[in-house]
Amino acid sequence: MDDDRDFRFSPRPNRAAEIRWRPWGEQAFEEARRLGRPVLLSLSAVWCHWCHVMDETSYSDPRVIAAVNQHFLPIRVDNDRHPDVNRRYNMGGWPTTAFLTASGDVLTGATYLPPEQMLESLARVKAFSDANRAQIVALQSERAAAGDGAARARLTAPMLGRETGLETIDGEHGAAGDIPVRVALQIVRAFDPLHGGLGVEPKFPQPDVIGFLLAYGSLRDEAGTPEGSGQSGSSVPASRALEVVRTTLSGMAGGDLYDAVEGGFFRYATRRDWTVPHYEKMLEDNARMASLYLEAAVLASDHDLGDAESYRRVAGGTIDYVLERLRQPGVPAFGGSQDADEHYYLLDAEGRSGLPAPFVDATVYVDWNALAARALLKGAYVLGRPELTGHALGLLGHLHATARHGEVMAHFVPPGGAPARGAPLLGDQAATATAFLDAYEATGDRVWLRRARTLADWACAHLCAPDGRLVDRLTTPGDSAGLLAQPVPALDENAAAAEVLLRIAAFTGDSRPREQALGILAA
Structure with missing residues (x-):
């Protein structure tokens, strides 16, 4: 990761580059130890409005520039390119402004800090570090001596008994382990009945x-029990779950969150009624949204979900946006995001036609492109557009050919470059394997099944903790600075990996992937 010096600042005038930023890596933390300085960690994203504002204000203030360069070791990390760092250090949003010891432990932090508040924070952190230097040095020595052994020890608790694990996984109705019901209850309680979605604003x-x-409502009956199970009891009725889905899908598509001119969804809305959005568009979000509306279109005819044709229109418009705006010239892959440009997106089609489109980050993120391939494959079937299958297979073939290190997927490929160096991430292996399995289902070509199996086998061999869970990244000497030395078994990525293993077991008849999946779920 030390080679990632592609610091990306606001496209508008700013002086943020005058801060002597270092890339994340053990070399930077060693320099902080040698100089006896605390670390200033800036987590930013190329699409992030407030990251740009901080570049233009706080990081352009000459007093801030001087204080940071003189008293701190500044490290800048791109959130999209290094989600493992973001997972451990994010302070609640972007930009994240975190202050660390030279061992990578967090002293304090915040999100956006305007210039005066930034200056105050710099002064307070410096004073604290100076006053507690002996304790901080002792902590750094303790960390260096322990290595990642202490972190691994936290994952060595005995696995749940197979009986306990399977009872929970099966979701026996009325039992404390009926996880789907408990999750559905939490979602329904947060539902906004007026405009759909969760929460207010x-x-x-x-x-x-x-x-x-959507899956819960389509698989459960009015008592909230699995259809055909013969179980009884009170729960979240299927009709209530589907009401939440229907209201939310209609609200999002009918509000300003969906771009009625160019298609695609903006990242979020600042108002409860899905108006006044933040105008950045993310490949990840749009791939997931397209898949959601496609699934709703499929299920609408057999469930009370509303107008299937309207869902198809939204899904098709979202897929067309991805194909037309995010596809990269000369390669069958998609860029990661498109900048927020409020002036541009407030215009109608005629007004936009005379302006350049907002900047697209040409970085090819492997996990997000895998999500896009899945949406394309599903769209080919639901929308009756067979050409989308060709786009999806071309994309997956391109990822397999250009975004690997040996048998494992890299996280991203920079514009015109080679696959990024750095520790392999579980999220990329799980997302790509899932897309490969979708391609196998769509084509029957076993090459996709073999490729998925290779990624799943690698993850189980290299990322499995003693308790059966999979950690989020490969911890390797020289590439695990700070809290990266501490394995994190992310829940969503473990669930995705377990699904991959269960599908492989179903396709091959091999029981071992199923046992591995059950081990993950039981843990």
């Missing part, structure tokens, strides 16, 4: 959450 689309309710 700001309001994010949360396609995975709504997708869960």
Whole structure:
């Protein structure tokens, strides 16, 4: 990761580059130890409005520039390119402004800090570090001596008994382990009955959450029990779950969150009624949203979900946006995001036609492109557009050919470059394997099944903790600075990996992937 010096600042005038930023890596932390300085960690994103504002204000203030360069070791990390760092250090949003010891432990932090508040924070952190230097040095020595052994020890608790694990996984109705019911209850309690979605404002689309309710409502009966199970008891009725889905899908598509001119969804809305959005568009979000509306279109005819044709129109418009705006010249892959440009997006089609489109980050993120391939494959079937299958297979073939290190997927490929160096991430292996399995289902070509199996086998061999869970990244000497030395078994990525293993077991008849999946779920 030390080679990632592609620091990306606001496209508007700023002086942020005058701060002597270092890339994340053990070399930077060693320099901080040698100089006896605390670390200033800036987590930013190329699409992030407030990251740009901080570049233009706080990081352009000559007093801030001087204080940071003189008294701190500044490290800048791109959130999209290094989600493992973001997972451990994010302070609640972007930009994240975190202050660390030279061992990578967090002293304090915040999100956006205007210039005066930034100056005050710099002074307070410096004073604290100076006053507690002996304790901080002792902590650094303790960390260096322990290595990552202490972190691994936290994952060595005995696995749950197989009986306990399987009882919980099966979701026996009325038992404490009926996880789907408990999750559905939490979602329904947060539902906004007036406009759909969860909570009040700001309001994010949360396609995975709504997708869960869609599956729940289609598989359970009016008592909230699995259809055909013969169980009884009170729960979240299927009709209630589907009401949440229907209201939310209609609200999002009918509000300003959906771009009625160019298609695609903005990242989130600042108002409860899905108006006044933040105008950045993310490949990840749009791939997930397209898949959600496609699934709703499929299920609408057999469930009370509303107009299937309207869902198809939204899904098709979202897929067309991805194909037309995010596809990269000369390669069958998609860029990661498109900048927020309020002036541009407030215009109608005629007004936009005379202006350049907002900047697209040409970085090819492997996990997000895998999500896009899945949406394309599903769209080919639901929308009756077979050409989308060709786009999806071309994309997956391109990822397999250009975004690997040996048998494992890299996280991203920079514009015109080679696959990024750095520790392999579980999220990329799980997302790509899932897309490969979708390609196998769509084509029957076993090459996709073999490729998925290779990624799943690698993850189980290299990322499995003693308790059966999979950690989020490969911890390797020289590439695990700060809290990266501490394995994190992310829940969503473990669930995705377990699904991959269960599908492989079903396709091959091999029981071992199923046992591995059950081990993950039981842990």
